[in-house]
Amino acid sequence: MDQNHIIEIENIVKAFPVEGSEPFLALKGVNAYIPRGEFTVLKGRSGSGKTTLINMLGALDKPNEGKVFFDGQEITSLPESAREKMRRTKMGFVFQSVSLIPMLNAYENVEFALRLAGVKDNRTERVKECLRLVGLEKRMNHMPQELSGGEQQRVAIARAIVHKPRILFADEPTAELDSHSAKVVAGLFRDLVEKEGITILMTTHDSSLMNAGSHLIELADGEVVK
Numbered sequence: 001m002d003q004n005h006i007i008e009i010e011n012i013v014k015a016f017p018v019e020g021s022e023p024f025l026a027l028k029g030v031n032a033y034i035p036r037g038e039f040t041v042l043k044g045r046s047g048s049g050k051t052t053l054i055n056m057l058g059a060l061d062k063p064n065e066g067k068v069f070f071d072g073q074e075i076t077s078l079p080e081s082a083r084e085k086m087r088r089t090k091m092g093f094v095f096q097s098v099s100l101i102p103m104l105n106a107y108e109n110v111e112f113a114l115r116l117a118g119v120k121d122n123r124t125e126r127v128k129e130c131l132r133l134v135g136l137e138k139r140m141n142h143m144p145q146e147l148s149g150g151e152q153q154r155v156a157i158a159r160a161i162v163h164k165p166r167i168l169f170a171d172e173p174t175a176e177l178d179s180h181s182a183k184v185v186a187g188l189f190r191d192l193v194e195k196e197g198i199t200i201l202m203t204t205h206d207s208s209l210m211n212a213g214s215h216l217i218e219l220a221d222g223e224v225v226k
Contacts, residue, residue: 001072006167006199007034007057012066014052014222026052027063028222034167034201035215039193042203043210043226044219050203051171053219057201058091058169059083071166088117092160092168092198096175098152100144100159106131107140110159117163130158133195134188150181157188161196168192170202174209186212 001008012030015023026049034040034057044050055061056068059075068076071090075083087093100109110127119126131137134154144152153173160168170189174182186209189200202213210216218226 001069002033003072004036005033006036006071007201008069009033009053009057010067010069012053012056012063012068014049014056014061014063026222027056029066030219030222030224032217032224034199036199037193037197038215039189039200039202039213040215040217041210041213042201042217042219043205044203045205048205048219049222050205050219052222054169054171054201054203058093059087089163090166092163092165094153094156094160094168094170094173096172098144098149098156100152100155102144105141105143106136106147106155106158109144109155110162113159113162119163126162127158130162131155133161133192134158148181150177150184153177153181153185154188157185157192161192161198164196165198167199167201170200172203172205174204174206179208182206182209189213 009030009032012027014027015025018024030053042050056063062076067074107127110130111123114123128137131140134157136151136154139147139151174185189202192198193200217224
């Protein structure tokens, strides 16, 4: 595996059963790589296979065929307990739905991720640092319902990076945001790559964000076309 690649994808095939018909091929022999320490955009129309692929790379699902290598380790054959530990400690996730815990304020939502990752030292300092990184240090005591949609997504990003993952997967994180907030999130991702040294993979079908990253992968009908 090339040390400049944090993820390498070899001939990934994913099929979903369809009652009374042939299985639906969501991914058709995908080969690609994710460069280490860069912001990669995974582009494609709805139904192109973006979410299915990101689920394979983030150890959330397994392919029918092919392999995924993460940081030099083949992860598709690992037992679920090892994959779960990898997700909690080495990966971060941001989804279209922010899924903040409504009874916890912004600070507590971010700290919760450290508890899940088993981090015990310097939690207060790290949570505040991440909220500063996303520009919400003055809003840390606010409840989710007191924050705008863009602010909630930035709290979700702080939560996703607080345990210092090696990669952040962001699946359509701007889909429910206005154009200004979407550009703010994309700019924040670029800053995080520079300041935190993190690798980011973001899926999007928003044409205005296609050039947001330094690396682009385009999917169409379950295949890499660019």
